[in-house]
Amino acid sequence: MLGAASATAQGITADDYIPFDPDQARIGQLLFYDKVLSGNQNISCGTCHHHDHAGTDGLSLGIGEGGVGVGPDRTASTGDDAIRKRIPRNAPSLWNLGHNSIEVLFHDGRLSHSDIYGNGFDSPAQEWLPAGLDNLVAAQALFPLVAQFEMAGNPRENEIAGAVHDRIDAAWPILAKRVRTIPTYGDMFVQAFDHIEEPADVTIVEIGNALGAFITSEWRSYDSPYDAWLAGQPLPDDAERGRQLFFEDLRCASCHAGPLFTDQGFHALALPPFGPGRTRQWDPMPRDVGRMGFTNQIEDAYRFRTPSLRNVALTAPYGHNGAYPTLPDMIRHHAGQDHWTPAMAALPSVPWLAAGDFAIRADTLEMTRQAAVRDLAPFAVTDAEIADLVAFLNALTGDSADTRPLGRPDTVPSGLPVDH
Structure with a gap:
C-alpha cells in the first residue's frame, strides 16, 4: 500500500475492452451456468462466480465439485458426494477481465501471454493448451473444467476426471463432444462461428472462446462515482x-x-x-x-x-x-x-x-x-x-453493477438444473 509516488488517476471507456461477438457471448452465458461442463455434471462456472454474488461466491474458500447450493449457503454434501477438499483459494472477481490491459490471471499469475509454447500462452498446460484461444480469459476458462476439486471430480468417478489423471488436455475433447452433441448448442455454434460448418467441428477452443466472450463482455464496469x-x-x-x-x-x-x-x-x-x-x-x-x-x-x-x-x-x-x-x-x-x-x-x-x-x-x-x-x-x-x-x-462500485447485459439464464440446453 505504501510506495514512492502516487499514481495518476485513470478512467475507462468502452473502447478499452477486448472486442466480442454477441452470438458467441450468448453461447458463453449458457455454458457458464451449464453443469454439463463438469465431470459429474453437478457444478458450473456460475456456481462459484454467481450473478447474485457479484461474480464470486461470498466464501473465503469455496465448496467445489460435490457441494450443494450457492454462495454462503452452499454445503459440502454427504455420503458418496461429500467433498474431499475445500477449494484452496478464494474465488476471484471477474470484473473487467476483458480490459485490454490485463496481462496475467489467477492469484499466482500462472497464466499469461507468451510465445514459449507456440500457442500464445504460458500456462500450466504448457504445450498441451490448444492453439486458437482468443484471449487470456478464454484460456483461463478451460482450467477449472479440469481441476479435480473445482469441476472435474475425482478419478474413477467419471471419464473427465480419469482423462485429466492421464494428461491435462485429455479431458477437453470429451467435454467438447458433450456440448456439441446437444442440438441447441450445435446449432448455436454453427451460427456464431464462421469456421464451424457443422456441430462436429466444435472443439474446446470454441467453447473457451464462447466463455471468454461472455465473461469479458458481461463483467464490464466503469460507471462508478469515481468515474x-x-x-x-x-x-x-x-x-x-x-x-x-x-x-x-x-x-x-x-x-x-x-x-x-x-x-x-x-x-x-x-x-x-x-x-x-x-x-x-x-x-x-x-x-x-x-x-x-x-x-x-x-x-x-x-x-x-x-x-x-x-x-x-x-x-x-x-x-x-x-x-x-x-x-x-x-x-x-x-x-x-x-x-x-x-x-x-x-x-x-x-x-x-x-x-x-x-x-x-x-x-x-x-x-x-x-x-x-x-x-x-x-x-x-x-x-x-x-x-x-x-x-x-x-465509490469504485459501478452504478449498474447489479444490472448485467445477459445475467443468469433460467434454463440451459443440457436440461441440467441452473443454480439459483
Missing part, C-alpha cells in the same frame, strides 16, 4: 478524503494503480494462512507459497497478484484466501494491525475436514517463514481515516 469524479463531478466529502488518502497520503495506488487499480504485480501481505493450501507435490504441510508454486523461484514465495479494486465493496471476503470479511478488516491488516481470528473466515461447516482447516497455524516454522516475507511496512491509520478509505472504495 463521474474523473469527468468533473465531486465525490461525497468522506469519499473525497478517502481518495486523497488513497492516492496521496498513504499512496495505496503504488500497487493499486491504473484504471483497474492493480499493478498486476505480486506482493506478500502475510495474510493469515488456513485451509488446505494450494500445495505442491512435495509440500509437507497445507501451505500456499503463492507465485513460487508456478515459477519455482524463491523470491516469489508467498506473493500473490494485486487484485483490482473496482467493485471491491461487492466481492467480500478479501485476500487470496478470503481471510478478511470486511474492507475495514483488510485495511487494518495492510496497516499491520494484527486482529485476525479463525472465526473471521467464511468457511461452510465440513466436519470431516475441520481438523485440517487451521492445521497450518500450529506449524511455528512455516508461520515464521510466512510472516518474514511482507512487502508492506506498518503504517498509522485512524478509525476515521479507515472509514474515509472505505467510503472511497465504495
Whole structure:
C-alpha cells in the first residue's frame, strides 16, 4: 500500500475492452451456468462466480465439485458426494477481465501471454493448451473444467476426471463432444462461428472462446462515482478524503494503480494462512507459497497478484484466501494491525475436514517463514481515516453493477438444473 509516488488517476471507456461477438457471448452465458461442463455434471462456472454474488461466491474458500447450493449457503454434501477438499483459494472477481490491459490471471499469475509454447500462452498446460484461444480469459476458462476439486471430480468417478489423471488436455475433447452433441448448442455454434460448418467441428477452443466472450463482455464496469469524479463531478466529502488518502497520503495506488487499480504485480501481505493450501507435490504441510508454486523461484514465495479494486465493496471476503470479511478488516491488516481470528473466515461447516482447516497455524516454522516475507511496512491509520478509505472504495462500485447485459439464464440446453 505504501510506495514512492502516487499514481495518476485513470478512467475507462468502452473502447478499452477486448472486442466480442454477441452470438458467441450468448453461447458463453449458457455454458457458464451449464453443469454439463463438469465431470459429474453437478457444478458450473456460475456456481462459484454467481450473478447474485457479484461474480464470486461470498466464501473465503469455496465448496467445489460435490457441494450443494450457492454462495454462503452452499454445503459440502454427504455420503458418496461429500467433498474431499475445500477449494484452496478464494474465488476471484471477474470484473473487467476483458480490459485490454490485463496481462496475467489467477492469484499466482500462472497464466499469461507468451510465445514459449507456440500457442500464445504460458500456462500450466504448457504445450498441451490448444492453439486458437482468443484471449487470456478464454484460456483461463478451460482450467477449472479440469481441476479435480473445482469441476472435474475425482478419478474413477467419471471419464473427465480419469482423462485429466492421464494428461491435462485429455479431458477437453470429451467435454467438447458433450456440448456439441446437444442440438441447441450445435446449432448455436454453427451460427456464431464462421469456421464451424457443422456441430462436429466444435472443439474446446470454441467453447473457451464462447466463455471468454461472455465473461469479458458481461463483467464490464466503469460507471462508478469515481468515474463521474474523473469527468468533473465531486465525490461525497468522506469519499473525497478517502481518495486523497488513497492516492496521496498513504499512496495505496503504488500497487493499486491504473484504471483497474492493480499493478498486476505480486506482493506478500502475510495474510493469515488456513485451509488446505494450494500445495505442491512435495509440500509437507497445507501451505500456499503463492507465485513460487508456478515459477519455482524463491523470491516469489508467498506473493500473490494485486487484485483490482473496482467493485471491491461487492466481492467480500478479501485476500487470496478470503481471510478478511470486511474492507475495514483488510485495511487494518495492510496497516499491520494484527486482529485476525479463525472465526473471521467464511468457511461452510465440513466436519470431516475441520481438523485440517487451521492445521497450518500450529506449524511455528512455516508461520515464521510466512510472516518474514511482507512487502508492506506498518503504517498509522485512524478509525476515521479507515472509514474515509472505505467510503472511497465504495465509490469504485459501478452504478449498474447489479444490472448485467445477459445475467443468469433460467434454463440451459443440457436440461441440467441452473443454480439459483
